[in-house]
Amino acid sequence: MAFKKSADSDEGSSNVSDESTDIESSDLGEDGSPKYHQANPETISEDALQKDRDFRKKLNRDAREVVSKSIHKGVKLIVHRPDYGLENQQEYANLSKELMPIVREIARKTLPLLEHDISSEFARNHYYGSKFQADSVAYRDFRYFSKKRPPSESPSLVAGLRVDESASMSAFGRLEAAKRAVIAVYEFCQICDIPIMVYGDTADVSKLEQMSIFAYTDYDKPDSNDRFRLMGIRGRSNNRDGMALRIIADRLTVSSQQTKLLISISDGQPKAMDDYTGSYAVEDMQQTIAEYERKGITFLAAAIGQDKDVISHIYGKERFLDITNLKEFPAKLVRIIARYL
Numbered sequence: 423m424a425f426k427k428s429a430d431s432d433e434g435s436s437n438v439s440d441e442s443t444d445i446e447s448s449d450l451g452e453d454g455s456p457k458y459h460q461a462n463p464e465t466i467s468e469d470a471l472q473k474d475r476d477f478r479k480k481l482n483r484d485a486r487e488v489v490s491k492s493i494h495k496g497v498k499l500i501v502h503r504p505d506y507g508l509e510n511q512q513e514y515a516n517l518s519k520e521l522m523p524i525v526r527e528i529a530r531k532t533l534p535l536l537e538h539d540i541s542s543e544f545a546r547n548h549y550y551g552s553k554f555q556a557d558s559v560a561y562r563d564f565r566y567f568s569k570k571r572p573p574s575e576s577p578s579l580v581a582g583l584r585v586d587e588s589a590s591m592s593a594f595g596r597l598e599a600a601k602r603a604v605i606a607v608y609e610f611c612q613i614c615d616i617p618i619m620v621y622g623d624t625a626d627v628s629k630l631e632q633m634s635i636f637a638y639t640d641y642d643k644p645d646s647n648d649r650f651r652l653m654g655i656r657g658r659s660n661n662r663d664g665m666a667l668r669i670i671a672d673r674l675t676v677s678s679q680q681t682k683l684l685i686s687i688s689d690g691q692p693k694a695m696d697d698y699t700g701s702y703a704v705e706d707m708q709q710t711i712a713e714y715e716r717k718g719i720t721f722l723a724a725a726i727g728q729d730k731d732v733i734s735h736i737y738g739k740e741r742f743l744d745i746t747n748l749k750e751f752p753a754k755l756v757r758i759i760a761r762y763l
Contacts, residue, residue: 477643478503485635488672493706494665499633501669510653517598517653518605524753525606529613532760536614579762580617580641580679583607584670585655586688587624587636592657596689596726599748603687603724604652606752607759608639614763617641619673620648623666624658625694632695633662635669641677662694664706667721671714683720683762685743685755689727691736707736720762724755 481501489495583604591597604620611618622636638655639648667686674682692703711721723737726745734742743758745751 474503477640478637481635481637481640484673485669488669489665492665492668492710494633494662494668497632497662497665498630499635499665500631501635501637503637504651504654506647506650506654510650513653514605514650517602518609518649521602521606521752522609525609525756526613528753528756528760529610532614532763536763578679579681579683579759580674580677581607581611581619581759582670582674582682582684583618583620584666584684584686584688585620585622586661586663586686586690587622587634587655587658588661588688588690588693589657589659590690590727593689594727595748597655597657599726599745599751600687601653601655603752603755604638604655605649606756608649608652610756610759614760616759616763617644617677617679619670620652621666621670621673622655623661625660625662625665625698627659633665634658635666640673660694661688661690661692662698662703663688663692664698664703664710667707668710668714671710671717671719671721674719675714675717681720681762682718683722683759684714685722685724685759686737687724687726688733689725690729691732704736711737711741722758724751726751 478501481503482499485501486499489497489499585600585604591600608618608620610616619640620638622638624634626632627634636654638651639645663686667684671684674684691699692707693699694703698706715721721737721741722743723733723741724743724745725733726748730744734744743754745754
């Protein structure tokens with residue numbers, strides 16, 4: 423997937439194209455596979471292209487503002503809005519075909535509960551409250567109570583997925599497992615009308631691009647073709663986890679939804695040039711998590727690599743998901759998200 427020069431970055435940073443080849447809107451067929459359309463950039467109006475450029479510039483401005491008051495100040499950052507092509511459509515069809523029946527089944531069971539929950543005068547899954555929910559004990563997360571919902575309060579969720587795109591993700595089937603999980607979550611959120619953002623990140627692509635963020639889909643500008651952008655996820659270089667978490671968490675804080683869930687999919691501990699590693703990086707991540715939890719963000723870490731103990735230590739056992747079986751990862755992650763509805 424190639425990126426071209428653009429004017430949406432600051433001085434000293436590499437640039438990304440504002441000119442991208444777009445594909446007409448696609449829908450899924452009855453079997454869950456996408457219906458294809460030929461690439462035809464002439465059908466995209468200049469107004470639509472300008473809106474895409476403006477949105478990309480906004481993402482860059484917002485991200486740089488967020489990190490300007492952190493230890494990542496001065497790190498050269500680019501937020502990309504990846505392109506997609508026919509090869510991405512085909513990969514999506516191949517990976518999603520066997521996932522969609524599972525996703526639809528989970529959604530089928532979830533939607534009636536969601537409808538009931540919205541109409542209920544009690545909000546479920548709280549650590550304390552006036553009504554004990556015996557069926558919640560099985561989850562062992564101490565959310566055993568429900569409490570009276572104020573008249574204006576309604577259950578709602580926005581989900582954010584952060585995907586580590588460090589080079590090691592290319593090993594041992596982790597990359598495909600991550601893509602399958604992202605597809606499952608994305609399609610589940612589409613069915614259940616849950617706002618979703620999926621961002622990938624890597625560090626040290628070049629001296630002029632020390633941090634790269636890939637905005638595959640964003641709840642502020644949903645596009646049915648974003649499902650094909652997701653196939654651009656790949657192993658690239660290093661990982662500056664704390665910076666990525668800060669940018670994504672801050673995006674979630676401005677959403678209007680009541681529950682703001684950020685799940686990080688990663689296979690290793692943070693490591694980026696020059697000295698972002700070890701206790702220094704761990705402390706940054708833990709401080710970022712604590713800061714944004716105070717702002718209402720719920721963090722979960724899905725560990726799919728060899729550094730599971732380190733990731734558990736960084737996030738804390740209560741936020742840690744040990745993904746031992748990569749084949750079960752997509753369905754497991756969808757069920758976890760459904761738990762927060």
